[in-house]
Amino acid sequence: MDFPGGKVPFTEDLAWLGPGFTPRPTIPCYRALDSQGAPLPGTSLPHDIDQALATRMYETMISLQAVDTIFYEAQRQGRFSFYMTSTGEESTAVASAAALNPDDVVFTQYREQGVLMWRGYTPLDMANQCYGNALDSGKGRQMPVHYGSKALNFHTISSPLATQLPQAVGAAYALKLEGKAAVAACYFGEGAASEGDFHAALNFSATLSAPVVFICRNNGWAISTPASEQYRGDGIAGRGPSYGVPSLRVDGGDAVAVYNAVAEARRVALERRGPVLLEAMSYRSGHHSTSDDSSRYRAAEEMAAWRARDPVARFERWMAVRGWWDEARGVGARKAARREAIAALAAAAKQPRPPLSEMFSDVYDEPPPHLVAQRAEVEAFVRAHPETLPAGMPLE
Amino acid sequence: MQFLARASAASLRRSQAATEAFQRLGACGYATTQLTVRDALNSALDEEMERDDKVFIIGEEVGEYQGAYKITRGLLQKYGAKRAGFTGIAVGSAFQGLKPVVEFMTFNFSMQAIDQIVNSAAKHHYMSAGQITCPIVFRGPNGPAAGVAAQHSQDFAPWYASVPGLKVIVPYDAEDNRGLLKAAIRDPDPVVFLENEIMYGESFEVSEEVLDKDFVLPIGKAKIQREGTDLTIVASGKLVGFALQAAAELDKDGVSVEVVNLRSIKPLDRETIAASVKKTHRLLTVEEGWPQHGLGSEIIAVVVEEAFDDLDAPPERVCGVEIPMPYATPLEDAALPHVSDIVRVARRMFNLE
Numbered sequence: 001m002d003f004p005g006g007k008v009p010f011t012e013d014l015a016w017l018g019p020g021f022t023p024r025p026t027i028p029c030y031r032a033l034d035s036q037g038a039p040l041p042g043t044s045l046p047h048d049i050d051q052a053l054a055t056r057m058y059e060t061m062i063s064l065q066a067v068d069t070i071f072y073e074a075q076r077q078g079r080f081s082f083y084m085t086s087t088g089e090e091s092t093a094v095a096s097a098a099a100l101n102p103d104d105v106v107f108t109q110y111r112e113q114g115v116l117m118w119r120g121y122t123p124l125d126m127a128n129q130c131y132g133n134a135l136d137s138g139k140g141r142q143m144p145v146h147y148g149s150k151a152l153n154f155h156t157i158s159s160p161l162a163t164q165l166p167q168a169v170g171a172a173y174a175l176k177l178e179g180k181a182a183v184a185a186c187y188f189g190e191g192a193a194s195e196g197d198f199h200a201a202l203n204f205s206a207t208l209s210a211p212v213v214f215i216c217r218n219n220g221w222a223i224s225t226p227a228s229e230q231y232r233g234d235g236i237a238g239r240g241p242s243y244g245v246p247s248l249r250v251d252g253g254d255a256v257a258v259y260n261a262v263a264e265a266r267r268v269a270l271e272r273r274g275p276v277l278l279e280a281m282s283y284r285s286g287h288h289s290t291s292d293d294s295s296r297y298r299a300a301e302e303m304a305a306w307r308a309r310d311p312v313a314r315f316e317r318w319m320a321v322r323g324w325w326d327e328a329r330g331v332g333a334r335k336a337a338r339r340e341a342i343a344a345l346a347a348a349a350k351q352p353r354p355p356l357s358e359m360f361s362d363v364y365d366e367p368p369p370h371l372v373a374q375r376a377e378v379e380a381f382v383r384a385h386p387e388t389l390p391a392g393m394p395l396e
Numbered sequence: 397m398q399f400l401a402r403a404s405a406a407s408l409r410r411s412q413a414a415t416e417a418f419q420r421l422g423a424c425g426y427a428t429t430q431l432t433v434r435d436a437l438n439s440a441l442d443e444e445m446e447r448d449d450k451v452f453i454i455g456e457e458v459g460e461y462q463g464a465y466k467i468t469r470g471l472l473q474k475y476g477a478k479r480a481g482f483t484g485i486a487v488g489s490a491f492q493g494l495k496p497v498v499e500f501m502t503f504n505f506s507m508q509a510i511d512q513i514v515n516s517a518a519k520h521h522y523m524s525a526g527q528i529t530c531p532i533v534f535r536g537p538n539g540p541a542a543g544v545a546a547q548h549s550q551d552f553a554p555w556y557a558s559v560p561g562l563k564v565i566v567p568y569d570a571e572d573n574r575g576l577l578k579a580a581i582r583d584p585d586p587v588v589f590l591e592n593e594i595m596y597g598e599s600f601e602v603s604e605e606v607l608d609k610d611f612v613l614p615i616g617k618a619k620i621q622r623e624g625t626d627l628t629i630v631a632s633g634k635l636v637g638f639a640l641q642a643a644a645e646l647d648k649d650g651v652s653v654e655v656v657n658l659r660s661i662k663p664l665d666r667e668t669i670a671a672s673v674k675k676t677h678r679l680l681t682v683e684e685g686w687p688q689h690g691l692g693s694e695i696i697a698v699v700v701e702e703a704f705d706d707l708d709a710p711p712e713r714v715c716g717v718e719i720p721m722p723y724a725t726p727l728e729d730a731a732l733p734h735v736s737d738i739v740r741v742a743r744r745m746f747n748l749e
């Protein structure tokens with residue numbers, strides 16, 4: 001049949017397609033390392049990771065683990081209001097970031113701080129943001145872990161789930177119009193993929209031929225909702241082809257596989273001028289956030305089994321096989337990372353808060369009269385009653 | 397959904413319709429010209445796309461169909477088309493440096509996308525500490541239309557006007573629509589531009605100045621549409637016309653009415669409102685939206701803050717009835733404010749009933 005949407009063949013069979021009728025094989029998960037980190041022979045590895053690159057990936061993951069552990073504890077001590085770890089998904093963030101180009105524009109959900117660290121955001125930058133102090137490049141406006149850096153092409157994190165997906169499509173479309181050889185990389189959880197914006201973004205990325213690399217972190221849980229209750233089809237990768245988006249499932253805990261998958265995704269997106277979808281399978285080993293206690297809804301054995309597949313330990317073993325890693329080096333790297341994270345918190349804690357006068361800036365490009373008036377009123381009041389200025393907060 | 401993007405402009409043929417609209421506009425030699433609101437909007441879009449190749453239009457049916465209300469007529473042929481859509485995509489493209497003009501078929505359908513407008517477009521500049529701007533315009537018909545009932549007849553002006561980071565414009569005549577849409581497109585901040593379907597075919601006299609390619613009106617400034625000494629009527633959009641008609645009627649009673657056309661409802665021109673009330677000592681607000689937390693409530697609050705001692709009578713509001721819009725014509729009619737309501741309430745303020 002010739003139809004405005006294309007040619008459709010006819011059939012005489014009244015035959016349903018899909019679950020219970022014609023089961024399709026589950027999309028397999030591409031990996032390069034076994035669950036302990038031993039390299040699997042015969043893996044297709046189009047993109048080599050040399051020693052310098054491997055060392056940098058390793059050190060970034062170590063630093064990420066140290067920051068997560070220490071900042072999480074700092075939050076528990078009441079130093080700031082909120083924190084989220086990426087434990088179990090370190091390799092998804094860091095290896096994917098390593099495979100991207102610094103010109104690629106990144107939109108994330110909130111559990112991808114490893115991407116930002118790869119791009120040069122330091123533990124001190126993170127501490128300044130979590131404290132919301134005067135050195136925070138976000139001027140103390142966003143809640144903790146909602147990082148952003150224009151210089152690093154990393155968009156300010158948006159709390160409402162999935163808003164970043166259509167935005168990444170728009171940004172990719174803009175990159176294409178500019179003729180830039182760059183993609184928009186868009187990260188999200190399998191829970192966020194149940195939002196309407198996911199579906200709109202996939203469909204429009206395909207119809208617009210926008211060079212987006214969608215990276216779903218399927219970590220098994222969306223707060224207390226297990227992935228088994230999140231969808232009935234073949235995960236997130238299973239949806240891609242129906243939208244006309246080439247898709248791949250990858251072991252998110254395998255840094256070598258993630259690096260290769262994302263480097264290929266980037267190549268395909270740029271060569272074909274269109275979107276690509278990756279589903280990185282992993283496990284959220286930590287609680288959802290500091291506001292959550294996941295032992296209340298998931299089994300200790302499940303958590304222990306996944307902790308035993310720590311992505312960083314797997315990468316260490318792979319590096320050791322190549323002669324690039326030994327126990328002493330690992331201990332040294334972890335100690336240094338821990339020291340840096342602790343020092344970052346100590347330094348950030350000493351900084352003053354952003355000035356009160358900054359409260360009214362950046363609402364608009366030029367402050368309108370009503371905000372100018374409100375700001376003047378606040379400043380006059382605080383000058384008249386200096387005792388009302390919160391401790392550690394300068395006026396200007 | 398579709399959008400219009402500039403292809404290589406030189407290679408694209410200007411459409412017949414756009415040419416005609418342009419010729420109508422360029423009928424110089426006279427001091428004034430008649431211009432419909434539709435042509436005011438169409439010419440503003442056309443000229444701003446011509447001026448800046450980062451400007452593009454995105455929305456439902458803006459391409460071949462030329463927009464549900466034909467505001468984008470001729471632009472497809474001139475600038476070429478790419479199929480697309482969706483507010484989030486436009487917002488993302490604005491973060492990346494483009495200047496999208498999002499056309500909603502009506503603002504009723506902007507509710508599907510209000511999270512992108514309120515939580516992303518409006519706040520991104522502040523949340524990124526000024527690092528990223530979102531130069532975007534959301535435009536389309538707003539407010540009650542005729543005969544389309546509850547889900548198509550609603551005034552969203554107070555919703556958007558409550559959000560820091562957004563600028564909100566409610567234009568009245570051809571001059572307002574042309575000058576303010578051009579200003580909105582050139583503005584670095586996100587702008588919500590609330591048109592009125594019933595006004596599109598209305599024609600207004602405009603001066604040659606209004607037809608200039610660089611005619612822009614300031615956002616945040618109200619206009620004294622009619623001077624008077626006894627009563628200030630504050631209105632926006634279509635209701636400015638109602639207020640003018642009511643003013644003519646009240647003249648017969650010897651009541652001299654000043655009509656303030658708000659033009660922008662965020663930022664709100666508090667100074668002009670207060671100055672007018674200080675002169676007339678009486679305030680009446682008119683709007684088609686619902687009374688609670690409406691434009692009138694805000695304007696009365698402004699006057700209480702700025703000019704309370706100048707008031708000679710309690711301020712009054714004329715609003716839409718606080719119900720979902722009914723379909724049946726007499727009920728719909730009864731739910732909306734009319735010129736006669738404005739006259740009646742004004743008379744009440746002067747004990748003229």
Ligand SMILES: Cc1ncc(C[n+]2csc(CCOP(=O)(O)OP(=O)(O)O)c2C)c(N)n1
Pocket residue numbers: 111159160161188189190191192193217219221222223284288
């Ligand atoms: C629109 C919206 N609904 C609900 C929430 C609350 N919420 C925050 S995170 C989250 C779970 C998301 O899970 P997933 O996308 O799988 O990511 P993960 O936390 O597992 O990394 C929910 C429901 C939100 N932020 N936004």
